[in-house]
Amino acid sequence: MCADVSTDVIKDDSMLLQKKMIAGNYDKITSAPETGQKMVSTFVPGNINELIMCFDFANNLPEINALGNAMRKQSGSMISDAEKMGHSEDVCTYVKADLGMMAKGNIAPNGKPMPNPDMLMLSYTGCYTFLKWFELLREQYKCPTVMLHVPYEGDGKITKNMRDYVVKQLKEDVIPMMEEVSGVKFDIDRLREYMKASAKAEDDLVWVLKSAKNIRSPIDAYFGGVYYIGPIFGAFRGTEDAVDYYRMLRVEIEDRLAKGLGPVTPEGEMGEEKYRLVVEGPPNWTNFREFWKMFHEDGAVVVASSYSKVGGVYDYDGFRHDPQNPLESLAEYCMGCYTNRNLPDRTTMMADLVEEYQADGMLVNSIKSCNSFAAGELLMLREVEARTGKPCAFIETDLVDPRYFSPANVKNRLESYFQMIEQKRQSQAA
Amino acid sequence: MSVKEIIDRCEVLFEDIDFTAAREWKAAKPGRKVVGYLPIYVPSEIIHAAGMLPLGVLGGGSDLEVIHGDAYYQSYICRIPRSTVELGVTKRLDFVDGMLFPSTCDVIRNLSGVWKLMFPEVYTRYFDTPQNYKKEIGGEFYKNDLRELLEGLEEMGGVKVTDDDLRASIEVYNERRQWVEKVYQFRRDQPWKTPSSEIYLLMRAGEVIPPEEHIQLMKDYLAAVELEERRMKDNTRVVLNGSFCEQPPLGLIKSIELAGCYIVDDDYIMANRMITTDIATEGDPLENIAYAFLTDSMPFPSKFEPSEEEKGLYLADYVRKAGAEGVIFAAASFCDPALLDQPLLHHVLDDQKIPYIAFQFAENSGQMQPIREQAGTFADSIKLWSAA
The missing domain is CATH 3.40.50.11890 (Rossmann fold)
Structure with a gap:
């Protein structure tokens, strides 16, 4: 977004x-x-x-x-x-x-x-x-x-x-x-028409998000993901503009996939994909580009994130807006949003994503401001680690308060995490 | 019993973080079940009707050393979930068969999921109250929600609850609410006879013993306190607001009183007072419990106020009803509902020229001197400078 x-x-x-x-x-x-x-x-x-x-x-x-x-x-x-x-x-x-x-x-x-x-x-x-x-x-x-x-x-x-x-x-x-x-x-028929457009855009969004299952993911599903979810989580779901946007995005990603390219970052094409991560929690916005750089310059790509589900979960259990049952479908959409799901379900979702997207582990970006996400994340981290056997890590930032973004601290923790992943790989190879 | 004997008993119950009284209640008869609940509100009538003991779990208090709980919660999350987890991990709640987590805030809500993951053998339910107060919308939802809760308890306890069971429990809780109100009214009338540190302990006792015993305790207290000779002081009468979930250390309440304040109303342990009238006993009991929440429940920050004009006026009404001269906002640190609500309440008090101060606490706050100084200055300023 x-x-x-x-x-x-x-x-x-x-x-x-x-x-x-x-x-x-x-x-x-x-x-x-x-x-x-x-x-x-x-x-x-x-x-x-x-x-x-x-x-x-x-x-x-x-x-x-x-x-x-x-x-x-x-x-x-x-x-x-x-x-x-x-x-x-x-x-x-x-x-x-x-x-x-x-x-x-x-x-x-x-x-x-x-x-x-x-x-x-x-x-x-x-x-x-x-x-x-x-x-x-x-x-x-x-x-x-x-x-x-x-x-x-x-x-x-x-x-x-x-x-x-x-x-x-x-x-x-x-x-x-x-x-x-x-x-x-x-006019309920007008609502149905908008919902048809929503479902169309949702199909393309889901295709884009799932493209990260490819080894050498063509997208970053967290930092890049916030751009991808922007129209559908904002004022454009149900519009033809959104349908066009997601069609265009899909074509671009299909092209990247065909060419074997990784995600595009603000600094250009991303280099080698060294680490595949699932991220829980919203991003930091005050230092967004600097934050992203800490990942891509070390070859870390986020292949799935919970944040890309905060305004609607489309890519996990198949929800689409249903023009045949518009109000019921709107109700189910609302109730199915990520933070409206209980912690055990969120935990299962994260563990599943680690497996399905062949990630090296899960990183929690815990947001000082957001108890809806944050309360319970430390238990989620333990659970995902136990269920997947993959290393998980934890950093803390905030949404929009620059006082709570400590670059040296975040970078230090990320580098330690990447070392943990390397060690895990080596121990598995041995 | 003397006031001292009653309050000593309440204090023992308050300090007992192993919940011995509730354990003894459970052990007294085979098959008994205990259902814990977190603040702010659950309809205890339903638990009681199932023959179970409703047990208020209001955190670990000031003396519990939190070791494990801190590993589950970040530093910027309030203390009540970490001390509650500590109670769970240290097996102090191992006799509790069910836990209810009301729709108080995101932290309590997510704690329901933490509990499901950590204690899968316990019947755990997130308990939703409606934010829509129309009978045919929110009322219908809530009635069905209550039925689901009842069915869950029936299954967990292997019992069948009849409408008459529910009506009998409603009557018990109606009586309890009447006595709670009598205690609060007595304090409003004669606060020098009923220190808030005592009232607080008396109300806390009701969270860990059966309601019938709590009623008797309140009756005994009021009878005993009538006979006490206690000197009236020239204290400032204040309403305390913001402590509806995580509870302050007892020392904080004492400090406010020692600083020259009579607390003449508060929002501690709102579960005791949430429903403000008797719940009807004729007709569908679940519907009666549901509708009572819609039409006769106290305002609190986690509950949407549909009318902008009405927002926060309740606090000014409490001030008037209690003859108070000011408000002390004492919210737990990182308590979103209380802290986000406060500016709105400040504006109401500003409009009505009711003085107030605000500070924050945690259930294990140890330094009371700053609070005593702040409350003392507030009390003095009202006595010295108020127009009256």
């Missing part, structure tokens, strides 16, 4: 297209006062974009704004402003970066001020902080706010009761409020 691509990096056509799509969305949002288009703010996990589009809303995602600000090195002062306003150092830095952005005039990446949202769509999926975040935003914007409570898969399954609950909320709370705010009547 990259909102920003620096100018001095190597870019594929798909990256340029995505950049254009994101810029277009920001233009759509910031020009809303002139065009009269209504705007809704919502979250990435449990993002019901197809439904939002049925009401002609522009979709604004505060998490994307926060990470974009981090990549542009602006989040530090925003967080600092929020802390001066009384927000604790201990809490989620996405929230504080967003509130700090508001305090600084809510300027979008195109340099224009963001209008206030007409509605807050609180898709309460896999993260408790979302609830507080939108209560805080609602206090500022005084706009209609609708809660979509997505039950957690505590027992590792979606029950009929859970599905019915989400569908009822969609029918009786979410859709009526969207109709009221937008003035647009709900």
Whole structure:
């Protein structure tokens, strides 16, 4: 989910297209006062974009704004402003970066001020902080706010009761409020059309993610992966733009595969693939490029990651948006997002990925700000190590707070981890 | 019994991190089961109706040395999951047949998964409460959720629970809530007679003994405290907020009182007070428990407030109802729900010109001097400078 691509990096056509799509969305949002288009703010996990589009809303995602600000090195002062306003150092830095952005005039990446949202769509999926975040935003914007409570898969399954609950909320709370705010009547056939497009794009995304099963992976499924998931996790799932993007991306990756190429990095083609890793946890955004470099310059490629499943799990157990059962399918999508799954299931998923992608092990990037991911990761690490017999390692960073990225420390730990993998290989060879 | 005898017993229960009383309850009759639960709230009526002992597991307290638990949690995660894991790993919870992890926050939620992985022999359930408060939506979901919980307990215990069993347990818990409210009201009326360190121990006792015994304990306490001669002090009346999950060390409560404050309301151990009215005993008991949560449960940070205008007003109401002069926010470090909620509550108090201070603690905080100084300065400033 990259909102920003620096100018001095190597870019594929798909990256340029995505950049254009994101810029277009920001233009759509910031020009809303002139065009009269209504705007809704919502979250990435449990993002019901197809439904939002049925009401002609522009979709604004505060998490994307926060990470974009981090990549542009602006989040530090925003967080600092929020802390001066009384927000604790201990809490989620996405929230504080967003509130700090508001305090600084809510300027979008195109340099224009963001209008206030007409509605807050609180898709309460896999993260408790979302609830507080939108209560805080609602206090500022005084706009209609609708809660979509997505039950957690505590027992590792979606029950009929859970599905019915989400569908009822969609029918009786979410859709009526969207109709009221937008003035647009709900048309389920329009939703079906968007969902057909979603499924098409999802097929291509899954193909791309699974291409990393090749030894000499053509992609990096974590650092590169954040670009690949951008459109489908953001404001574009269900659009023809997203279908085009994923088709283009697939063609590019097919080409790389045919040529035996590895992932493309900001510094160009990646050299020899020495280590294949599965990564658990979100990336650090404040030093994204520096962080990635620590991997690719040592020949480490991430072949699968949990972060590429945070806005929807498509490549593990086959979920696709289903136009025949649109509301039920939206409910299942929301409940199936990675952080809405219980820890045993997440652990099994990670261990399976290590095996299926023939990885050398799993690395946890534990995020100071994100308990939804972080709480339980140390046990997950032990479990994955025990189940796969592969070495696992642990680093700590933060999402958008530059104070919690310690390059020397991270690099030191990564190098130790790569040595561990080498030792494991040697002991197996002996 | 004298107040001292009652509170001494409560203190023994509080300090006993081997849960001897609950072990003895279980051992007294073959086949008995114990079901633990974490803060903030589970409907204990259902556990009780299954003939089981609901056991509040509120972390390891200030004296538990956490050795293993720290290996499971990063430094930036609160202490309650690590001390709870410590209790589990050191077999202090080895007599507990089931564990419920309510929808309090991401940490407690994920702890349910940790428990499933670490203690697969224990019946473990993440317990969801609805964020939608319409009977036909959230009510229906919650009622079915409660039924699933009941069925899980029935299976685990090899018992069948009837509607009449549930109604009988609802009556017991209705009575308990009435007595809890009587204790809180007594403290609001005569805080000099009911130090919060005592009230806290009295409420904590209810987490580890059967509700019937807890009711008797509260009755005995109120009867005894009426007879006590305790001097009224010119203390500042405060409401304490933010300690609904990880519990502070007892020394922190004492320090606030020693600093010149009467705590006249708090959010410690909300499970005792979550439902604010009697739950109906006619009709479908699970529906009654579900609807009571929708319409008559206390606000708390993990619960969505649908109305922006209403957000946080409850705290100002508590202040008024208790005749308090200020609020002390005491949240556990790294407690997302409390710390993210605080700025919203600050704004409500600012609007209503109610003074407040804020500090953070951990269940094993040892240094009370800064807290005593901060609370003392706050109390003095209200006494010296408030308009009244």
